[in-house]
Amino acid sequence: MIVVTGATGALGRLVLAGLARAGVPAADTVALVRDAAKGADLGVPLRVGSYDDPASLRGAFDGADKVLFVSGSEVGKRVDQHRAVVDAAKAAGVPHLAYTSVLHADSSPLALAAEHKATEELIRAAGIPFTFLRNSWYTEMYAGTFQQAVANGAFIGSAGEGRLASAARADYAEAAVAVLTGTGHENKIYELAGDVAWSYPNLAAALSQVSGKDIQYRNLSSAEHLAALTDAGLPPHLVDLLVEVDGQLAGGALVDGSGDLSRLIGHPTTTLATSIAAVLGG
Incomplete structure (x- = not known):
């Protein structure tokens, strides 16, 4: 089972559509949403949970083989929000967590990279096999x-x-789908x-x-x-x-010259x- 967080957002919707095109049955995909009404058109089972409410995330990832963890959008609040997601994923024993980070998160001079770097560190500390999708x-x-x-x-x-x-955005969604449906991506960092x-x-x-x-x-x-x-x-x-x-x-x-994105897609x-x-x- 694949769980996609932030599923009603623009990226999440593209990922869900991509999983369907890749042949993943709807029954094997779960959308984690804050508002069930906004996810009614997604065509996959829903679980309701908020990054702001750790209690709501209990059980959100139960049974997941892979989780796409789409980063939150509230700059300045994301470390605490993301900690709640990582804690829930660890408690559920998630075997593979793919996180949408930012390009060169560990060395970027951009102020917004700090929260992504901190989240990557939380994931590593939790011991969860990961893929960091570092998006430009x-x-x-x-x-x-x-x-x-x-x-x-x-x-x-x-x-x-x-x-x-x-x-x-569709390119990044396609890369996420490649990781979620492929093999050998554990503990890899992709500069996209x-x-x-x-x-x-x-x-x-x-x-x-x-x-x-x-x-x-x-x-x-x-x-x-x-x-x-x-x-x-x-x-x-x-x-x-x-x-x-x-x-x-x-x-x-x-800017990054690795070619990771075009290779993945x-x-x-x-x-x-x-x-x-x-x-x-x-």
């Missing part, structure tokens, strides 16, 4: 930028020529990133090509970028994250232009 950025995280840039003819940032190797790293000037060119409009990238200083995002009304924690990430791109914080990762077309055409 999802290209879809820039969907708002794509749409705004086409509407306005430009977008801003403070990354200069810094590059990132993103991939489509797109095959081709791109810069914001590259993004402007790709947006121009796909949309047929002239899209420009305006590079700002970090201070100017922070002020512009603040003036746009973005929440302070998101402003800080976006500016920090742009500042780290020049150092390669979101058996084909090249989704191109930037393809992801842009999917967003703009939706």
Whole structure:
């Protein structure tokens, strides 16, 4: 039996669909959800549990052969939340736990990597056989930028020529399915990133090509970028994250040349232009 946590989220839904395509019977898949009503359309058995409520996770992983542990989304709360999941998995004797971490979690300069590093340490300390799926950025995280840039003819940032190797969310879901349905992945770390790293000037060119409009990238200083995002009304924690990430791109914080992702999924990762077309055409 395979248990998928965070199953009503975008990644979880893609993983469940991928497991079905891979021939895993619905009866052999369990979706762990916080709200049963939101998981009613998943087509697999449900278990209800919340990362915020350790008691609710008791028994959540009973009988599991493999668990996909999708990291929580609440930055600043994840270590305690994730500890509850790891404790429950250990108590259930889970023989294989795959965790969605972040690229280069143990050495990344990104502030958000700290919680992932701590979670990896919790999993190791628990003695659970693991796979760390260290994901780079999802290209879809820039969907708002794509749409705004086409509407306005430009977008801003403070990354200069810094590059990132993103991939489509579907690529990362496919990698998770490969681990959950394959063998020999125990105690392995996969650095998962797109095959081709791109810069914001590259993004402007790709947006121009796909949309047929002239899209420009305006590079700002970090201070100017922070002020512009603040003036746009973005929440302070998101402003800080976006500016920090742009500042780290020049150092390669979101680039990896291992090829782990394309090897796991058996084909090249989704191109930037393809992801842009999917967003703009939706």
